[in-house]
Amino acid sequence: xxxxxRNIHLFNHNLRYEDPPEIISFxxxxxxxxxxxxxxxxxxxxxxxxxxxxxxxxEIVWCDTGYNTDDTYSxxxxxxxxxxxxIEIYSPRYTTAYLDNTLGRPDVHDPRHxxxxxxxxxxxxxxxxxxxxxDVWFTxxxxxxxxxRNGLDILSFSNDGVLKVSPFYHFDDExxxxxxxxxxxxxxxxxxxxxxxxxxRECGIHLQN
Numbered sequence: 001x002x003x004x005x006r007n008i009h010l011f012n013h014n015l016r017y018e019d020p021p022e023i024i025s026f027x028x029x030x031x032x033x034x035x036x037x038x039x040x041x042x043x044x045x046x047x048x049x050x051x052x053x054x055x056x057x058x059e060i061v062w063c064d065t066g067y068n069t070d071d072t073y074s075x076x077x078x079x080x081x082x083x084x085x086x087i088e089i090y091s092p093r094y095t096t097a098y099l100d101n102t103l104g105r106p107d108v109h110d111p112r113h114x115x116x117x118x119x120x121x122x123x124x125x126x127x128x129x130x131x132x133x134x135d136v137w138f139t140x141x142x143x144x145x146x147x148x149r150n151g152l153d154i155l156s157f158s159n160d161g162v163l164k165v166s167p168f169y170h171f172d173d174e175x176x177x178x179x180x181x182x183x184x185x186x187x188x189x190x191x192x193x194x195x196x197x198x199x200x201r202e203c204g205i206h207l208q209n
Contacts, residue, residue, distance in 0.1 A: 020167035035134035
């Protein structure tokens with residue numbers, strides 16, 4: 001049973017009303033090198049819990065920009081310990097101090113923001129994908145987050161042909177909060193992505209991958 005760009009719509013139709021654990025189990029039946037990416041954002045515990053409940057040792061990547069809030073780092077450490085995550089952390093090749101000195105923290109309207117994004121997040125993320133070479137990539141992309149994401153689905157393909165799986169794609173905030181409550185999982189809202197900056201703006205990872 002091979003998922004391709006020509007038949008992916010059929011699989012998305014069949015998975016539309018399946019719960020995340022069923023979607024994850026289905027995909028892991030044929031995945032050879034599955035990878036989970038996380039930013040440890042507000043609802044990150046949902047995807048991390050759901051995937052590791054099916055495959056405990058699944059590889060997880062966190063691209064730590066170095067600009068996260070203290071609460072995000074605390075949230076990350078709690079989840080890493082509680083869920084016993086098999087995690088690898090990727091950081092920029094430049095220190096935060098060096099970037100602050102040379103680029104500062106340009107806003108999205110500053111021409112330097114593209115270079116800032118590349119150094120802080122996009123390059124580390126590409127490095128992670130090149131080293132792990134996943135055939136399946138689990139993300140917590142959800143419909144309603146951005147205009148771009150509204151055009152995706154539970155299953156989609158990256159530019160490199162990697163199958164991207166978003167088990168919670170059709171969950172709104174209230175439904176994902178109920179999932180967290182059901183499993184007594186934490187949410188952390190003091191989160192800031194210096195690359196994305198604006199709530200409805202893409203950070204670039206999903207646009208380029």
